[in-house]
Amino acid sequence: MNAPLDLKLTKPEFLRWVQRQQGHYELKGGQVMMHAGTTRRHWLVYNRFIVEIAKRLDDSSWVVGGTDLAVEIGDTIRYPDVLVEAAGGDGDALTTKTPAMLIEVLSPSSVGTDMTEKPSEYGSLPSLAAYIVASQDEPIVWAWIRTCEDGANPTGPMPTKPLEISGRDAAIEIPALGLSIPLQEIYRGIGTP
Secondary structure (H helix, E strand, O other), rough: EEEEEEEOHHHHHHHHHHHOOOOOOEEEEEEEEOOOOOOHHHOOOOOHHHHHHHHHHOOOOEEOOOOOOOEEOOEEEOOOOEEEEEEEOOOEEEEEOEEEEEEEEEOOOHHHHHHHHEEEEEEEOOOOOEEEEEEEOOOOEEEEEEEEEOOOEEEOOOOHHHHHHEEEOOOEEEHHOOOOEEHHHHHHOOOOO
């Protein structure tokens, strides 16, 4: 569970405040929430996602990064582990409202939020083609992926239930991005063989 601080801020106040802080914070309903640090496995998994996605997408069209760019959803500000969005955008921006894909790696403190709150929050963003929640312990992910009728643009609502994808031979397929991410590349040396 994320630790709430006795601090209530508006989005602009939070974005100014968080720039001066050490640690990892989010804003939910005006309440500042602090996040614990991560394990080495957690860190490896989200970094491998960044590397593998960046290798597979055209960097003139897409930008892939980690936990430093915030996502705005209504009055909430989240910092996902991995964010993919179209290239371009304001270089001075502290947030985005148009991610194409978001990934969270599970930790004991975030499992409830990542699996119950964030799917509907992130799913409310029309630009989002996929939201992925990944285990840090074994090759298993839960994926909310929008359908893609024309082969490029996500359409329709975000599914309410995730697709479970597991095993080293499995891959996450994101049609709107033309992306296939093999789990064997993400989970090398993690979990049972």
